[in-house]
Amino acid sequence: MKTILITTGIVTLAVAGLTRTAAAQDAAGDGVTQLESIVVTTPLRRETSLERSTSSVTIVTEEEIRRSAASDLTALLRGYPGVTITSNGGMGADSTVSLRGTTPVQTLVLVNGVRASSATAGTVNLSAIPLASIERIEIAKGGHSAQYGADAIGGIINIVTRQGGACADGSMRCGTATIGILHPWGGYASGNVQGQSEDGVDYSAGAQLFGTEGYDFTLPSTYGHEPDKDGFRRGSFTASLSKDFDWGRLYADGHYARGRNQYDRQPANAVDTDNFSGRLGARIDHSDSWSSTVEIMSALDYSANFGPGVTGDTFDTVRYGLLASTRKTIETDEAKHTLVGGVEAYRDTVGGSSVSNVGYATTERDLAAVFGQYSFEYEGLTVDSGLRYDHDEQFGGATTYNIGASYEWAEGLVTRASYATGFRAPTFNDLYYPDPYLSGNPDLRPERSRSYEVGLNWRFTDETSLDMAVYHTRVKDQINWAPVDPANTFGAWHPDNVENVQITGFEATLMHRFDAEWSGNLGIDIREPLNKSPGTHGKYVSYSERFKGTVGLAYKPTADLEFSAAVLYGGSRYADAANTRKLPHYVTADFTALYALDGQSQFKLSVANILDEQYQTKEGYRAPGRTVDFSFTRSF
16 A cells, blocks of 8 residues: 555656646647547446546547557457456457456446346456457446446446447448458458438448467466467457437447357367347437436357367356436536436346256346436536445345545546445356366355545646546455365365455556657556455455556657557566465567558558567466567448
């Protein structure tokens, strides 16, 4: 905690000189631009202003994705403060994402607002979502169970796919086609069309094929190691439709992907996956200040393991549900009051050979919830609050709440503070997996959390901005899978509510445009994730990042040519709860060059991990080395 507070002061002082420089440029009248307000939907489950948000929110734009050297979603997300990626290898490998030092199952991942996680594992197949299908990503950090229910202890990552509508140049229809090659050898092709019909229907449809021969993901000492290349193939399709009426709006969107990836563990050493998420919704505008929304949604996660002449385990999970809410805005004098009420219900079902053969005690569960929100805005003050009750037929009820406030002290200077409670329900595997070596525990209790943060967003000038936050999270009854006999890690494992975790952290992002050609950013992420359970003596939580620093620089010498570079320093991680094994720190550097041949054609060359750093985010599994990506995109 002392280190975090000292670093907070250093960062604040370090930007002072940069601030004075930017202010001098602003005073001289150099290129002042009026910035548009950014609207986000994830934190409060409705449209709100990013500048007045009472919690920390990061937006990953389509332009950032275009400039990035990342070839997949995991490589893209790892560079943002607060985000931790743990991967069992390269593209297509089992990878997880978590926020602010929490576990992957304590981070809620959505696709267009729909829960995308598996009901058995509790995590999301990140390799099923290609970058080509993404319009933006909203990362809302901190507890948000009062809005979304279970699993949002560390925060929410909402991946918004392309939603269609009129094109950026004002035309009624447009499209893109991209073809690229990768080293380690592979390639991809994607296409997307979007537009608006004569009768006002917004549409978008896109598809991608991707494949790579990969590399040997595991070290020779890793259990199940096979000295071969672990390849990956994926096909995906994304679509959306919407139309505005006098009474409101109808909308629908969906994303489907089918993939195959290889891994090291005989006899079954490959897996086929199918993933889908979709929704159909209607917004009814009762008046200018009152609207209601109804959505039906569904998600599936199928996996089938196999090998040469071998059929392995299959896991099939399906989720379908309903959301209904109403929102009323009341304005009194200079104040604005927003009231939201709603209900949500969904059912999780599990199937497949692994479920039927070993006999889960139950293969489905229902959840129902009721929630309410109240927001207040007056001059520079914004207050957000929420209350939600969830009832799960397996473990009973949980009540969560949050309250937050932000205040604009001067133009461009906003401080914020928030407090939230949260919970996570055990997964089906946590509760019922009856394998002799991985036996579930039907007596598990939900994990519960309390978290708070204090933050600042300061736009010194139109060229320079700083966002920073200090946060603290406590998780009680955290579920931990551990060996029944600690002396024998290869024996039977069992989950239990044995961990009490305390996480204190600091995040900061500084962005500055030096002139019309040069811009840069700095990011810092420091945290202290401690296990406070009896007998642990304050050990660090395994696989939780404790430090990450990023530096980015962009240069655009002409309208047709631009370059960008990014350097990431990842601190060491402990690979076990006893803190006896440590993964070393690492440094990676990425480079991207974009060249517009004409108004419709663009070449892209990117090199990720250009120095070919050898490192691990999961013990025994090699992270990707140098990866070269060359592509051509044609707009029409």
